[in-house]
Amino acid sequence: MRVxxxxxxxxxxxxxxxxxxxxxxxxxxxxxxxxxNLGAPRMRGRLQEFVDRTDPAVHKAVLLGYGLCGNGLVGxxxxxxxxxxxxxxxxxALFFGGRDRYMKYFEANPRVYYKTSGWLERSGxxxxxxxxxxxxxxxxxxWEELVAKFGEEDAAYIRDTLSTHLKHYDQIxxxxxxxEPLEELEPRAREEAAKLGWKYERIRGDLGYLQRLADGPWDxxxxxxxxxxxxIAAKYxxxxxGVDPV
Numbered sequence: 455m456r457v458x459x460x461x462x463x464x465x466x467x468x469x470x471x472x473x474x475x476x477x478x479x480x481x482x483x484x485x486x487x488x489x490x491n492l493g494a495p496r497m498r499g500r501l502q503e504f505v506d507r508t509d510p511a512v513h514k515a516v517l518l519g520y521g522l523c524g525n526g527l528v529g530x531x532x533x534x535x536x537x538x539x540x541x542x543x544x545x546x547a548l549f550f551g552g553r554d555r556y557m558k559y560f561e562a563n564p565r566v567y568y569k570t571s572g573w574l575e576r577s578g579x580x581x582x583x584x585x586x587x588x589x590x591x592x593x594x595x596x597w598e599e600l601v602a603k604f605g606e607e608d609a610a611y612i613r614d615t616l617s618t619h620l621k622h623y624d625q626i627x628x629x630x631x632x633x634e635p636l637e638e639l640e641p642r643a644r645e646e647a648a649k650l651g652w653k654y655e656r657i658r659g660d661l662g663y664l665q666r667l668a669d670g671p672w673d674x675x676x677x678x679x680x681x682x683x684x685x686i687a688a689k690y691x692x693x694x695x696g697v698d699p700v
Contacts, residue, residue, distance in 0.1 A: 462572075494524055494525045
């Protein structure tokens with residue numbers, strides 16, 4: 455079966471690996487990272503443009519590499535083929551392999567800021583796109599950028615001022631997905647933690663959820679199937695998302 459998979463580029467390496475192993479013919483289309491920074495209505499509008507370009511004569515389904523992302527998917531309409539969406543608040547559940555494992559880690563480590571290859575390669579700045587339970591949404595310039603522009607003394611003051619939104623964090627956790635050049639990327643996350651005076655941990659991620667997204671079949675417990683012409687609605691229960699009844 456030939457399907458289109460539209461995803462945030464923060465999942466680039468992981469979804470390329472999943473698509474390569476999938477029994478389906480997966481046509482990947484990546485959207486720039488941090489789209490939710492535009493706000494839910496604009497995020498939905500931008501994604502709708504990508505979804506609407508689907509040719510039903512070519513693709514049998516559209517898969518989304520997104521979680522609910524601050525309600526950015528609410529109101530998104532399926533094209534003339536089914537729309538398949540993970541039942542997740544954000545992409546962290548996708549990196550952890552499922553909601554249960556992610557919530558277990560989050561409950562034990564509520565002050566963690568996460569890094570993956572995508573966040574390091576596609577953004578590289580603290581606060582430049584991670585969205586999970588109040589995580590920062592606005593970009594913060596890197597230390598090197600601030601020093602180059604303002605000098606070290608003023609850069610220190612500006613960094614402290616701009617980084618107040620990070621005050622609820624005291625640890626960086628790097629999620630090793632097994633598809634990246636770890637020896638090149640992990641030191642960047644470790645150094646970032648050291649600069650901030652935070653703790654650091656590396657944990658193993660799980661490609662299973664993303665692989666099931668690429669492969670199908672899409673069970674209702676972990677994926678929402680939106681029939682053609684219907685829209686995504688937020689659900690305030692364990693299902694997270696549903697189909698708009700209208």
